[in-house]
Amino acid sequence: MMNLPQTIPVLFLGTILAVLSPQVCPAFTVQEVVSLAKASSDLPVVKSAGLSPDMDVPWSKAVRIVDPFEGEFLGVFDRNSLGGYLFREGSTQVISLWTPSSIRVLVTVNSGEARSPFYTAGRVYPRPEFLRFVTTKKVDKLLLKIKEKVFQLDGSTGTFVVSQELATALKNAPDENLDIRLVLEGGQTVDSEIGKGTVKAWRNIY
Numbered sequence: 001m002m003n004l005p006q007t008i009p010v011l012f013l014g015t016i017l018a019v020l021s022p023q024v025c026p027a028f029t030v031q032e033v034v035s036l037a038k039a040s041s042d043l044p045v046v047k048s049a050g051l052s053p054d055m056d057v058p059w060s061k062a063v064r065i066v067d068p069f070e071g072e073f074l075g076v077f078d079r080n081s082l083g084g085y086l087f088r089e090g091s092t093q094v095i096s097l098w099t100p101s102s103i104r105v106l107v108t109v110n111s112g113e114a115r116s117p118f119y120t121a122g123r124v125y126p127r128p129e130f131l132r133f134v135t136t137k138k139v140d141k142l143l144l145k146i147k148e149k150v151f152q153l154d155g156s157t158g159t160f161v162v163s164q165e166l167a168t169a170l171k172n173a174p175d176e177n178l179d180i181r182l183v184l185e186g187g188q189t190v191d192s193e194i195g196k197g198t199v200k201a202w203r204n205i206y
Contacts (some may be wrong), residue, residue, distance in 0.1 A: 007084045008014070018025075020194060022098065027192060039186045042063065042064055043061075043062055043064045044058045044063045045063065045064050045065075045066055045072070046058070046063045046064070046065045046066070046075075046077075047065075047066055047067070048065075048066075048067055048068075049065050049067040049070055049073075049075070049095075049097060049104075050067075051095050051097060051104060051106040052095075052106070053093055053095070053106070053108045053110070053134050055095070055096040057077045058078055058096075059197075059198075060076065060077075060078060060195055060197035060200075061075055061076065061077075061197075061201055062074060062075075062076055062201045062204035062205055063075060063076070065099075072102075073076055073099055073100070074099065074204070074205045075097050075098060075099040075205065076097070076098045076198055076201045076202060076204075076205060077095070077096070077098075078095070078096045078097075078194055078195065078198040079093065079094070079095050079096075080093070080097065080192050080193060080194070080195070081093050081094075081126070082094070082190070082192060085110060090109070090110075090111065091109075091110045092107065092108070092109050092110070092190060093107070093108045093110060093196065094106075094107055094180075094182065094190065094192040095107075095108075096194070098170070098198070098202060098205065099162075099205065100162065100205055100206065101161070101162055101168070102160060102161055102162055103142065103153070103158055103159070104158055104159050104160075105137075105139045105142060105158045105159075105160070105182060106136065106158060107132045107136070107137040107139055107158075107182055107184065107190060108135060108136050108137070109134075109135045109137060110133070110134055111133045111134075111135075124159065125144065126145055137184045137185070137188075138157075138182070138184060138185040139158040139181035139182050139184060139185075140154070140155070140156070140183050140184065140185055141153065141154055141182070142153070142155065142160050142180065142181075142183075143181040143182075143183070144170045144178065144179075144180050145178070145179045145180075146172065146173050146178065147169075147171070147173075149169065151165075151166055151169070154165075162206075167206045168206070170202045170206045171202060171203055171206035173199050173202065174199075175196050175199060175200060176196050176199070177193045177194065177195055177196050177199070178193060178194040178196075178199055179191070179192075179193050180192050180193060180194060182193075192202075
């Protein structure tokens with residue numbers, strides 16, 4: 001019997017889209033890798049894997065990421081705002097990027113609406129001018145509850161490795177919102193959720 005190589009290149013229009021290692025992402029079969037490569041030609045393209053509070057990407061959809069530093073791979077971006085709209089005083093935003101090998105999380109605490117008077121023609125008008133402030137929080141742990149099982153991931157700089165068991169659980173997660181808990185540096189916790197649109201999109205990458 002012929003042994004499979006330790007890494008499986010995923011081809012996209014004659015170029016390598018990603019190199020999948022069985023240790024990092026063993027949930028793929030050879031047939032699934034081929035199907036994934038074919039389907040990727042129809043996916044939206046995002047030109048950076050970087051996360052920022054005001055980023056503009058297709059949310060809760062499988063995308064093909066073409067990053068100048070990290071290469072090409074598939075992923076799903078998710079966003080959830082807690083406590084109101086972006087930059088509202090005290091609101092929190094959780095942005096995440098789900099890829100076959102890792103999960104990246106960005107947590108920001110937002111504030112704004114610093115008012116200043118508006119001067120013109122020697123008169124003062126109370127027209128507000130808004131200043132926006134964003135504070136980024138370091139995420140040390142990520143907890144996910146899938147069905148009855150809780151996965152606890154330890155990471156650095158908000159990045160967490162996807163194991164074989166987790167990849168399988170994400171792929172088979174039910175069509176419903178998924179609860180997550182983020183443990184920040186210092187022990188503070190932020191409870192959030194992943195929308196069912198993102199959960200469905202996971203099936204395209206895991």
